[in-house]
Amino acid sequence: MLEAKFYETYYFCNIIKNILHYPDDYLRKLNAFYGDGTIYYRLGTFRKYSALHELIEFIIEDVYYEQADEKFLSEKKALLERFRELPILLRHMRPCTLPIERALEYHQMTHQSFEAFLDNQEKHFTDCNADDVYEYILELRESGIFELLIEHITKEVFHVLFQNRELVKVFNIMMADALEREEDSTPPVEIEELFSKPGILKRVAIPKWVRRAVFYRDRGRCVLCDKDLSGQVNLENQENYDHIVPLAKHGLNDVSNIQLLCKECNQNEKRAGEAVTSNKYQSWYKY
Template sequence: MLEAKFYDTYYFCNVVKSVLYHSESYLGVLNDFYGDGRIYYRLSTFNKYSILHEFIEFIIHDVYYDQSSEAALEKKQKIQENYQDIPIALSLLRPSTLPIELALKHHNMPHQSFEDFLDKQSKKFIECNIDDIYEFIHKLRETGVFHELVEHISKEVFHVLFQNRDLMKNFNTLMANALEYESKQERPSEIKKIFSRTGVLKRAAIPQWARRAVFFRDRGRCVLCNKDLSGQINLENKENYDHIVPLAKHGLNDISNIQLLCKECNQHEKRAGEAVTSDNYQSWYTY
């Protein structure tokens, strides 16, 4: 069971979506996730904490550090300076409170405040610099609370985004392109066993938990033709669990890359061709 607090969850969903749908504008950032051979160390075989979870984590890290930039700090210090004689305004604006602190407080995760951190160094917020913020975040990482926060938010964001199969296709196409590009270089010896050939992963059995998650997400229907695969209407209709981006096209063995198809659509419409999914979803009620 996921206890979702939905603090900035949809904000991070939009950031992830923007990066995936406009990846050409984020090549430098994305290279830090999968470039220079990093994609090889992201590969796994149906881990519950999927590659998409890792990608979401990566984006959240980047956002929190971006929110702690020098420009952001200067803006907050200007507010502190302008309202230092109006305590009520300062208590409402809270310029000395960092965005990550607000998230930690919302999730009821005990942590040292940035003001307390500065106080122990005999510094005031108005005179601190960006290095102080990075040192504070480093302290949060050392205590483990930073990782706890980012992991929890990642699970919430995944919970929302997993329902969007087109986004799943977009993410897995991006990863497949990275894997294909990196396959021109020598693979690390320790992961060669998971490949059937250069850049193509071996087919792996899809675990029951992944099948169950995909079946319920797709409401027990073929995502291409909407055929009922629950067995309640026709026992002859067999569910097939399909890689959205085929393994032959450098697709991943990851839950984000799996969808529910009927036997006919899987064998005749999909086969091992291009990445295909559908924007059709069964509504909670009829209109």
């Protein structure tokens, strides 16, 4: 059970959506995630902490670091100076509080404040710089609280994005393209057994937990023709668990790359071997 609080969850969802739909604007950032052979370390065989989880975590961490750069600190220091004579307003605005602190507070995670950290360094907020912020985040990491926060937010964002099949298709096409670019390279020895040939992963049995997750997300219906596959209407309709981006097209064995199809759609609509899904969803109620 995920206890979701949805603090900035949709803010991060929107950032990730923009990155996936406009990757050319984020090539340097994305290259750090999957480029120069890094894609090999994003592969696995249906890990519960999926490749999509890893992208979400990567982006969230990057955003929190970006929110505490010199530009951010300069803006907060200017705010502190501008309202110095209005202490009541400053207590409400809290310019000395970092975004990562607000998230920790919202999730009720005990932590040392940035101001207390600076006090220990015999510094004031007006004298701090980005290096102080990085040191502070490093201290949060060493305490373990940073990872707990990022993991929780990642799971909330995944909970939302996993339901968007069109978006997970875009993600899996991006990952497949990255894997294809490594066709001429040799994968690390520890993951050689994952491949049937260069750049192509072996077909493996889809675990029960993946099938259950996909079945409930897709409401027990073929995502292409809407045929009922629950067994409640027709026992002859067979459920097929399909790779959105086929393995032959460098697709991943990842929960984000699986969808529910009927036997006929799996045989006919996927015949060309291209990435196919649907953006149609069964509504919770009739309009």
